[in-house]
Amino acid sequence: MSFPLRIERRLRQPWWLSAAVPAGSLVVAFCVIALVLLATHHPVGHTFTRLLDSAFGSRRSLESTFVSGTPLAFTGLCAAVAFRMNLFNIGGEGQLYAGAVTGAGAALVLGGVPGPVSIAAMILAGAAGGALFALIPGLLRAFFSTNEIIVSLMLNYVAALVLDYLIFDSLSYWRDTSTPDARVFPQGKMLPAAATWPGLHVGLVVPLGFLVAIAIATIVHVLYARTRFGFEVRVIGDSPRAAAYAGMRTRRKILAVMALSGAIAGVGGASQDGDFRHVLDPKGLTQAGYGYTGIVIAALARYNPVAVCAIAFLLGGLQNAGYTLQGADFPSGLVGVMQGLILFCVLGAELLVRYRVRVDRPSHRPGPAAPVEADAS
C-alpha cells in the first residue's frame, strides 16, 4: 500500500511520553469539545470559564465537586480493579445500588447505636451487598465462561428496577410508611442520626466517603503492586495463557477480583446513604450514571488506583458543573459528550506511546513488499 504514513512499534518508550501523551490528548480533546460547541452555536470561552468556575472556582463549588467526585472514586476503583485483570465489570452502577440498599438496611436495623459502630456496619454491609451482587456475573464467568460485560450490564438495569420496587411499589423495610402522606408519596425511611457520616473540616468539608475511597485506593495499590495476589492478577490480565501454564488459579482470581470490585462499588453506595442522601433514594442514585463515568475514570487513570481518586475529583468537577449550569447555555448531555471525547482522545493517543508514526518520503519508499514470512500464529 502506498500510504505515506507508517506505524512502527517503538522498541524503547521514552519516559516522558507516558506523561506527555495523555496531557497532549487532553488538549486535543478540549479542542474537539470547542468545535462541538462552536458547531452548535454555544460561546466557547464563556462555557469553559463557567465550567471551571462552577467546578473549582470557590469553596462552595469545591465542596460540591467532592460530593460528585466521591461516588465516582468508588466506581472508578471498582472498574480499575477488575479491568486490570481484563475482567470487564461494567456493573459498578448496579453494585453501587446494591451497596446503597444493604448499607441503608444496616443503618436502619441498628438504629441508635453510637455513630462509629453504625458507620462501620454500613461500610461492611455495603461492601457485602456490592460483592454479592458482583459475584453473579463473577460466578457465571468463572464457571460457565459467560460474557461478564453483558451480564453485569444487564444487572445494572435489574438493580435499578429493584430500587424502584423497594421504594415505589412495595411496602419494603426501606420505605417510609409511618404517615398517610408518605404512603401516597412514596419515599425512603430517614436513616437515624447516628448513620450520618461526619465530614472532615479542613477549610472546606471533605466527605468521609472520599477519604474512605483514598484509603481503599491505597490498599488496592499495595495489594496489586506488592503482593503475590496482585502479581497473579496482573499476569492473568496480561497473558491468561502464561498464567495457566504457571499454575495460577484463574477461576479463584475471577471470583476474588469480582467480589473486591463489587465490594468497592458497594461501599460507594453506603457512602451515598451516609454522606449525602440519608435515605434510600432511587431517583437520585439512578439519574447520575456513576458506574459509567467510573469506567471513563478507570481508563483515564490507566487502572492505577491512586490516579483514579485524582481523576474522579476532576471529573466530579465536570459533573458538578454540569448540574449547576444545566440550562440554555450548558445543555445536559454535554458532560457525557465531553467525557466520551476525552476518553476517545486518550485511547487514540495510546498508539503514540506504543508506536511511532513515520512519514515515508517518496524517494525512501521501499520497493515491492518483502516476501511474506511464515505465519507465526
Add this chain to the structure above:
Amino acid sequence: MNSSILVVVLASAVTYGTPLVYAALGELLAERSGVLNLGVEGMMLVGAVMGFWAVQHVPGSGPLALVVAVGVAALAGTVMALIHAFLVITLRASQIVSGLALTIFAGAGGLSAYLGNDLSLAGAPASHQFNAFLPSGLRTAPVVGPILFDQTALVYVSWVAVALAMFYLGRTRLGLNVRAVGESPAAADVMGINVTAYRYAHTLAGGALAGVGGAAFSLAITPQWVDGLTQGAGWIAIALVIFAFWRPGLVLLGAYFFGAFSGLPFTLQARGVTIAPELFQALPYVMTVLALVLVSSAGARRRLGAPSGLGVAYVREER
C-alpha cells in the same frame, strides 16, 4: 381470537423485536469481520434522535419523510461507528474500551441527549410515523393477521435485510472474504484481501443498521424523543449476536424472543395485571442473562461460531 393473550404477545414480539433485528444484524456484520463494537446502544440512540429530527423537519408527504428520516438515522449511526472504526482499526485501541467510550459519548446523557436538547426535540410527537399499511382484510385475519400483517414497513424491510445478510455471508465471494477476515486476518491478508477495508466497511454498515434500529424506536414504537429511549436494547442486541451463534437467521428468532419479553409489561399492564411493573420490566434483562448462560454452558462451550479474530487488532508487521 385475535385478542387472545398469545396472539397479542406474539404480535408485540415482532414489534419490539424489530429494532433488535436491525441492531443485532449490524453488530453481527461487524463482529464477523472481527470488530467488536460495544457502542451499539450509543449508535442506536444517535440514530433515534437524528431520525426523529429529520422526520420533524423534512417537508413533503409522510412516506417520503420517513424514508429520508431512516436514511438520516443510518447516516448518524455510520458516523458514530466511524469513530470506533478509526480508533480500533487504524489506531489499534482496545475494542472493548473504545466501544464503552462510544456508548458513554453517544448514549443516554451524552451526544444523543445533547442533540435532543439542542434541537429541542423532546415533548412533541413525531409528525409522521410508521404505521401498518397492508389492507385491513389481511391485518384482521385470524391469528396471523395481527402477528404478521398488522406491522410496519420496517418489519418487512428487516426480513429482507436478514435474508440478504444470510445470502451475503453464505453465498457470495465478498461474504466469504468477510468471514476469512474475521476468522484469520493474517491468512486473509496473504490471500490479498484488504483487511482494513473490510473491517471498516462492516463496522460502518453495523453502525448504519444500529441507527435504523434506533429509528425503529423513535419513528414506530414510541414515536417521540425521550433521553435514553432505547433502554438498553443496544446491549440486548450484543447479547443476541452471541445467543444467535453469529448466524443472521437465528438473530431474527432471538430478536423476537427478546421482543416478546420487552413487550410483555405493556401487554400485561393493558390487561390490568396488578403485579408490580418493575418485575415485568426486569424480564428482558434477566432473560438475556439466562440465555447467555445457556449458550455459554451448553455444548456451545468454546464459543460456537465466534470469529477467532474477534476483538483483536490486526497489525501486519506483528502477525
